[in-house]
Amino acid sequence: MTEHTEQTESCGFEPKIMAFVCNWCTYAGADLAGTSRMEYRPNVRIIKLPCTGRIDPLFIIKAFENGADGVLVSGCHPGDCHYTTGNYHARRRWIGFKNLMEFTGIDMRRLHFSWVSASEAIKWVDLINGITDEIKKIGPFMEYKGLKEKASL
Amino acid sequence: MKIPYYPGCTLNTVAKDFDLSAKTSALAMGFELAELPQWNCCGATFPLTPDNIIALTAPAKVLSNARLAGDTLTTLCSVCYNVLKRTNKVIRDDKERRSTINGFIEADYDGSLNIIHFLEILRDRIGFEKVKKAVKKPLNGLKAASYYGCMLLRPFEDMGIDDSEAPMIMENLVTALGAEPVTFPNKIECCGAHLAMNNEDIVTRLSGNVMTSAVNSGAEIIVTTCPLCHYNLEKSQPKVAESTPGYKNVPIVYFTQLLGLALGQNEAGLGFDKNQWDARPLLKKKGLL
Amino acid sequence: MPRIGVFVCQCGNNIAATVDTKKVAEEMKNLPGVVFACDYKFMCSSPGQDMLKNAIKDNKLDGVIVSACSPHMHEKTFRKACESAGLNPYQCEITNIREQCSWVHHDKTKKAGTLKSADLTRMTIERLKKNKPLAKIKIPVKKKAIVIGGGIAGIQAALDIAEGGVDVIIVEKEPSIGGNMARLSETFPTMDCSQCILTPKMVEAELHERITLYTYSEIEKVDGYIGNFTVQIRRKSKYVDEERCTGCGECIEKCPFKVDSAFELGMTKRKVIYTPFPQSVPNVPVIDAPNCTKIQKDKCGVCAIVCGPKCIDFKMEDKIVTVEAGAIIVATGYQLMPNERFGEYGYGRIKDVISGMQFERLASASGPTGGEIKRPSDGKVPRSVVFIQCAGSRDEKKGVSYCSKVCCMYTAKHTMLYSHKVHHGQSYVFYMDIRAGGKRYEEFVRRAIEHDNAMYLRGRVSRVYERDGKVLVQGADTLSGNQVEIEADMVVLATAIISRDGADTLAQKLSIGYDKYKFYNEYHPKLKPVETVTAGIFLAGTCMGPMDIPDSVAQGSAAASKVLSLFSADEMTREPITAIVNKVTCNSCWDCLTACPYSAIERDAVKNRQGVITKWLAKVNEGVCQGCGVCVAACRSKSIDLRGYTDEQVFAAINAF
Amino acid sequence: MKIKLAQSAIEGSEINQLERVTGEELKRCYQCGKCSAGCPVSFAMDIPPTQIMRFLQLGMFDDVMKANSLWVCVGCLQCYARCPQGCSVANVLEGLRQMVLRKGEDHYGVKEISARFLEKAPQQAIVCGFRKFVS
Numbered sequence A: 001m002t003e004h005t006e007q008t009e010s011c012g013f014e015p016k017i018m019a020f021v022c023n024w025c026t027y028a029g030a031d032l033a034g035t036s037r038m039e040y041r042p043n044v045r046i047i048k049l050p051c052t053g054r055i056d057p058l059f060i061i062k063a064f065e066n067g068a069d070g071v072l073v074s075g076c077h078p079g080d081c082h083y084t085t086g087n088y089h090a091r092r093r094w095i096g097f098k099n100l101m102e103f104t105g106i107d108m109r110r111l112h113f114s115w116v117s118a119s120e121a122i123k124w125v126d127l128i129n130g131i132t133d134e135i136k137k138i139g140p141f142m143e144y145k146g147l148k149e150k151a152s153l
Numbered sequence B: 001m002k003i004p005y006y007p008g009c010t011l012n013t014v015a016k017d018f019d020l021s022a023k024t025s026a027l028a029m030g031f032e033l034a035e036l037p038q039w040n041c042c043g044a045t046f047p048l049t050p051d052n053i054i055a056l057t058a059p060a061k062v063l064s065n066a067r068l069a070g071d072t073l074t075t076l077c078s079v080c081y082n083v084l085k086r087t088n089k090v091i092r093d094d095k096e097r098r099s100t101i102n103g104f105i106e107a108d109y110d111g112s113l114n115i116i117h118f119l120e121i122l123r124d125r126i127g128f129e130k131v132k133k134a135v136k137k138p139l140n141g142l143k144a145a146s147y148y149g150c151m152l153l154r155p156f157e158d159m160g161i162d163d164s165e166a167p168m169i170m171e172n173l174v175t176a177l178g179a180e181p182v183t184f185p186n187k188i189e190c191c192g193a194h195l196a197m198n199n200e201d202i203v204t205r206l207s208g209n210v211m212t213s214a215v216n217s218g219a220e221i222i223v224t225t226c227p228l229c230h231y232n233l234e235k236s237q238p239k240v241a242e243s244t245p246g247y248k249n250v251p252i253v254y255f256t257q258l259l260g261l262a263l264g265q266n267e268a269g270l271g272f273d274k275n276q277w278d279a280r281p282l283l284k285k286k287g288l289l
Numbered sequence C: 001m002p003r004i005g006v007f008v009c010q011c012g013n014n015i016a017a018t019v020d021t022k023k024v025a026e027e028m029k030n031l032p033g034v035v036f037a038c039d040y041k042f043m044c045s046s047p048g049q050d051m052l053k054n055a056i057k058d059n060k061l062d063g064v065i066v067s068a069c070s071p072h073m074h075e076k077t078f079r080k081a082c083e084s085a086g087l088n089p090y091q092c093e094i095t096n097i098r099e100q101c102s103w104v105h106h107d108k109t110k111k112a113g114t115l116k117s118a119d120l121t122r123m124t125i126e127r128l129k130k131n132k133p134l135a136k137i138k139i140p141v142k143k144k145a146i147v148i149g150g151g152i153a154g155i156q157a158a159l160d161i162a163e164g165g166v167d168v169i170i171v172e173k174e175p176s177i178g179g180n181m182a183r184l185s186e187t188f189p190t191m192d193c194s195q196c197i198l199t200p201k202m203v204e205a206e207l208h209e210r211i212t213l214y215t216y217s218e219i220e221k222v223d224g225y226i227g228n229f230t231v232q233i234r235r236k237s238k239y240v241d242e243e244r245c246t247g248c249g250e251c252i253e254k255c256p257f258k259v260d261s262a263f264e265l266g267m268t269k270r271k272v273i274y275t276p277f278p279q280s281v282p283n284v285p286v287i288d289a290p291n292c293t294k295i296q297k298d299k300c301g302v303c304a305i306v307c308g309p310k311c312i313d314f315k316m317e318d319k320i321v322t323v324e325a326g327a328i329i330v331a332t333g334y335q336l337m338p339n340e341r342f343g344e345y346g347y348g349r350i351k352d353v354i355s356g357m358q359f360e361r362l363a364s365a366s367g368p369t370g371g372e373i374k375r376p377s378d379g380k381v382p383r384s385v386v387f388i389q390c391a392g393s394r395d396e397k398k399g400v401s402y403c404s405k406v407c408c409m410y411t412a413k414h415t416m417l418y419s420h421k422v423h424h425g426q427s428y429v430f431y432m433d434i435r436a437g438g439k440r441y442e443e444f445v446r447r448a449i450e451h452d453n454a455m456y457l458r459g460r461v462s463r464v465y466e467r468d469g470k471v472l473v474q475g476a477d478t479l480s481g482n483q484v485e486i487e488a489d490m491v492v493l494a495t496a497i498i499s500r501d502g503a504d505t506l507a508q509k510l511s512i513g514y515d516k517y518k519f520y521n522e523y524h525p526k527l528k529p530v531e532t533v534t535a536g537i538f539l540a541g542t543c544m545g546p547m548d549i550p551d552s553v554a555q556g557s558a559a560a561s562k563v564l565s566l567f568s569a570d571e572m573t574r575e576p577i578t579a580i581v582n583k584v585t586c587n588s589c590w591d592c593l594t595a596c597p598y599s600a601i602e603r604d605a606v607k608n609r610q611g612v613i614t615k616w617l618a619k620v621n622e623g624v625c626q627g628c629g630v631c632v633a634a635c636r637s638k639s640i641d642l643r644g645y646t647d648e649q650v651f652a653a654i655n656a657f
Numbered sequence D: 001m002k003i004k005l006a007q008s009a010i011e012g013s014e015i016n017q018l019e020r021v022t023g024e025e026l027k028r029c030y031q032c033g034k035c036s037a038g039c040p041v042s043f044a045m046d047i048p049p050t051q052i053m054r055f056l057q058l059g060m061f062d063d064v065m066k067a068n069s070l071w072v073c074v075g076c077l078q079c080y081a082r083c084p085q086g087c088s089v090a091n092v093l094e095g096l097r098q099m100v101l102r103k104g105e106d107h108y109g110v111k112e113i114s115a116r117f118l119e120k121a122p123q124q125a126i127v128c129g130f131r132k133f134v135s
């Protein structure tokens, strides 16, 4: 039995984590983790976008509404963006965006930003393990649970 | 026009001739060097380690007192100029050190003074053209070498009075006075400075290099802006003459002495008698006295 | 209701070991819109693909999900298979359950892997439901290239393109092509005479039927995108009719006025009507208008009188020509840092302190001294010469921090040329490091030291000054730990190579990037060394940074091959992942326009029936748009969306989470 | 001389203190030799400026402290004015002097100064000399 399943059984709460990643760096980095047969926690679901610059703040809010306990946004390192400056745009947007998130009552520990390049499989693995464990500690994100159902009523 | 003036300790004592000739020349050019009512020694060396704040307090005190007298301060001695100008820049640009310094000297000085050298007054405020017009007795035929030393010029980004590798401000003045400027390679090299205190050999060698370089380039007289340079050159000259075959002693004077002379001031008020190597025979020979 | 088919791959045991593929397929069958689901051993194999194609036809599928390996692996394969079965390829989506699931979750109970695979597949299915069929974008390619800069890099690029059968225009701002190489005497490491190897290439470029030379010309404006650039070129007035001029040189001969020759770096004079150097291509003189008394004061006119074919026209004006081209190569080269910046070396004050490039002219047979090394002050042959390397390079305080790369080599070359031309002369070289990393380069430097008696001193020079007709050099030899003083007859500075004045303005016209020194940025320093971020614009030579002739030529050829491969088809296709504006809601705030890293968004005039402009709306130029989606996130009114990654698609995936 | 290198010496506390006091980054010096080339008193130094920087990079603080270089530097700033890396050996040497003087050790006793010098020399030389040599 792997280390991971042991943990799942003892801990009980399995957080759901949504990751928005860019196609060129982080997606490829995650692929490399796969081809290198590294192991990491299975809690993350990736949504691929061309660039972190494509990410709309609403994506993140929607993810939480849909039951995410944590959200990760990851793209190319500054200066390495496939689209030259897309990730700078993303970064600039976060500054204003962070305030908004806090305002809407999202614990900032649930939202992570990172850079993972196509060769940083280890970083990706550490990142996912780290975030999963941290969110396990914080516990499930209840504030938005049921929001979607309410909205559809 | 009155310009607040900081003489510094040396011009008040050993280099009285520098002070006198400058004051006299200034009057002849239509402005007055108004000595600060209250001043202290600048410390005679700018502390090179930024953490040595204590050493900045003396010049800072000078500056903060001077600010009460106006927004400009002029000096003559290269070292005072260097210390005051650099200290002023520290106070102006470095907020942290400014507040520490102000705490020490119990003042609230912000670095807003404009520190200018007497040479800059002549060049930038009056203009060498005007100086030339004011000359009553052109120093025709006098071959004068201008010696800058280090403190007037370096570091360039703080001092900025002239190109630090090829300054011309003194040569241009000398030309305006009708003399023949002699440029020589060692004009920006050090004279040995404070090593006068304990290392005569080095001073003799460095000052010697300056003087032989000037004389070999045809100088009959060497012009300085710094009492310490003046002292080191004068004092080293016998030994230099001894060890350099064919070397003839030359007078070492302050630029203000030549300025006063050219402006037609009475020789007695210019302090020529205080020079160790008397310039008067040379000046007489050239028909300038 | 959509008709979606789901294909879950086992990848032998690669997926099946930790994912219950059958179970995943079964679960998907329960989702609305899924009409077919199965798992299979190797989806990408021929039988696997055939199974997919048949299923599409048999079940009339309008959408396909393949849950298998990373889309970076087989997305193309499966989209192609769908296309051949009559399905729009963009109706096929991949779920990555191998790299993102089976390979990274080793749980042999298959619990975690199966759960995650099902989740991911479901998300993709929901996304697919919002997909719209897309068509690849086809862009016609105008098969003509423009090379900006006619130095060796540009000439090489143009010749290679022309040899490939494509028309090319060289735009050169000087009256002649040739660039800096035309000034060099002999060239390391083989010591061939620069003119001897360059002139044939210049002439070949002039005579090639596919090459057009626009000398004395500059780029005015660049519009368009890859395959379809529209370039305006300013052809500066030469005051000489190029077509009729026979190059007889009579006008130059008779012109009574002389000015400093820029080509000879001020070491000699040239006439007001001139060609920069005798082998100029084209061999047509130009009048230096600011210095011509006829043009300025309406006096003289001698040249026009003596010109047989009467081709001089003092009223000639600049012309703007517009050229359509499919690709552009930038090869604008370098210039040298002004030596006056280093007061301690005395350049400008001391006549016998010269630059390396001036030394090239002194050593050149066609130079001002006919190839004899004579010092500028008195024309004497210098008995000792000091070379100072890294003058301005590797100097963070007053110069540039980078290494100029060629000066170690050309200084070694200079000591050789000097020793060959002045027997018993002594050369000294002050260096910090010897950077001779090239084929036969280190051996070259050793030869200078061992056979040509160059005295190499490791250290910098503090000051250079004049004394008694000698140039005194005060330096250090750090290896012995001593100060060194040399009484030299001449000093040569190995001046830093810097970017051209105006390199930034040209870059802005072209929308290409440049670094803090205004050298142009390649797309990727290792893997895309001659591409730029703007598709269709390529780089060659020293406009990118210091390099020597072999590298400049290699890059010229590399850039040419890129152009030729671009031109190998009549039209280009590209992924239809581009932004699209909703004209109804766009409120012309232009947030997208400023956000787009590629300047792909334009202001588009909307006219009413009378043809009067009523408003301006954002419009995406599909040729330029790279599909990053930055604009989409920037638009506050949600009026712009990205095909293939629409808000709808992304939200659908999130909702299925 | 054979130098035994160890990390503890390279990152020694005196070196750190020196960097702190002077604001100079010793690592930046790339040993070009320009400072030594122009220093007017290099000829009289046990360890000339370029090597001062090198010795300190190697952590050889004690060797540098023993050298006369600290005391013969005239503070003319030739070294700083021309250093391509913007280093100031002058500042480093002053920092070293400070480290001696702040321990209360005079380099030159007041009594050693000749009476003739005190009488004739310009005040500035005396003040400056005291500053540089006396704690």
Ligand SMILES: Cc1cc2nc3c(=O)[nH]c(=O)nc-3n(C[C@H](O)[C@H](O)[C@H](O)COP(=O)(O)OP(=O)(O)OC[C@H]3O[C@@H](n4cnc5c(N)ncnc54)[C@H](O)[C@@H]3O)c2cc1C
Pocket: C148, C149, C150, C151, C152, C153, C154, C171, C172, C173, C174, C177, C178, C179, C180, C181, C184, C186, C187, C188, C189, C217, C218, C219, C331, C332, C333, C334, C335, C356, C357, C360, C406, C410, C413, C500, C506, C540, C541, C542, C543, C547, C548, C549, C550, C552
């Ligand atoms: C002193 C010295 C000696 C050298 N010796 C050697 C040697 O021996 N061997 C060796 O391999 N290398 C040597 N080199 C390096 C060599 O000069 C370069 O590698 C080579 O010349 C670079 O060629 P290029 O085409 O990139 O640039 P350039 O020669 O600079 O050509 C660029 C061309 O573009 C034109 N241009 C610039 N801007 C524009 C514009 N906006 N519009 C239109 N046209 C424009 C210019 O007029 C020029 O004709 C030496 C360099 C120096 C400084």
Ligand SMILES: Cc1cc2nc3c(=O)[nH]c(=O)nc-3n(C[C@H](O)[C@H](O)[C@H](O)COP(=O)(O)OP(=O)(O)OC[C@H]3O[C@@H](n4cnc5c(N)ncnc54)[C@H](O)[C@@H]3O)c2cc1C
Pocket: C526
């Ligand atoms: C320790 C080290 C570190 C380096 N680090 C860097 C770095 O950080 N950055 C950098 O830019 N460069 C680096 N390099 C240099 C870099 O490795 C080379 O520039 C680059 O790999 C060269 O690629 P190549 O294709 O020319 O040759 P190779 O990588 O050698 O490829 C040649 C291929 O041809 C095959 N082959 C050989 N002979 C035959 C034959 N007869 N028939 C068929 N196939 C054949 C070989 O098997 C091989 O696959 C480093 C080099 C070393 C040694």
Ligand code: SF4
Pocket: C009, C010, C011, C012, C014, C015, C041, C042, C043, C044, C045, C068, C069, C070, C073, C074, C098
């Ligand atoms: S499609 Fe991908 S996952 Fe399936 S067999 Fe082929 S390589 Fe393996």
Ligand code: SF4
Pocket: C254, C255, C256, C257, C272, C273, C287, C288, C291, C292, C293, C294, C295, C299, C300, C301, C302, C303, C304
């Ligand atoms: S008209 Fe101008 S170019 Fe012609 S000969 Fe006279 S000066 Fe020379």
Ligand code: SF4
Pocket: C240, C244, C245, C246, C247, C248, C249, C250, C251, C252, C284, C285, C306, C307, C308, C309, C310, C311, C312
């Ligand atoms: S004289 Fe006329 S034909 Fe001859 S080179 Fe001059 S312009 Fe050309």
Ligand code: SF4
Pocket: C389, C390, C391, C393, C394, C402, C403, C404, C405, C406, C407, C408, C409, C432, C433, C434, C435, C494
């Ligand atoms: S190539 Fe040599 S001389 Fe030129 S900057 Fe680099 S190290 Fe200095």
Ligand code: SF4
Pocket: C578, C579, C595, C596, C597, C598, C599, C600, C601, C620, C624, C625, C626, C627, C628, C629, C630, C631, C632, C642
């Ligand atoms: S998707 Fe990217 S490249 Fe295309 S228009 Fe939008 S910002 Fe520009």
Ligand code: SF4
Pocket: C581, C582, C585, C586, C587, C588, C589, C590, C591, C592, C593, C617, C618, C634, C635, C636, C637, C638, C639, C640
């Ligand atoms: S950001 Fe949106 S609303 Fe503004 S101009 Fe662009 S498409 Fe129109």
Ligand code: SF4
Pocket: D028, D029, D030, D031, D032, D033, D034, D035, D036, D049, D050, D053, D079, D082, D083, D084, D085, D086, D087, D088, D089
């Ligand atoms: S000049 Fe500067 S970089 Fe060169 S050796 Fe001296 S301190 Fe080091």
Ligand code: SF4
Pocket: D035, D038, D039, D040, D041, D042, D049, D072, D073, D074, D075, D076, D077, D078, D079, D080, D089, D090, D093
């Ligand atoms: S400041 Fe000191 S070390 Fe620097 S050049 Fe002058 S004497 Fe030499």
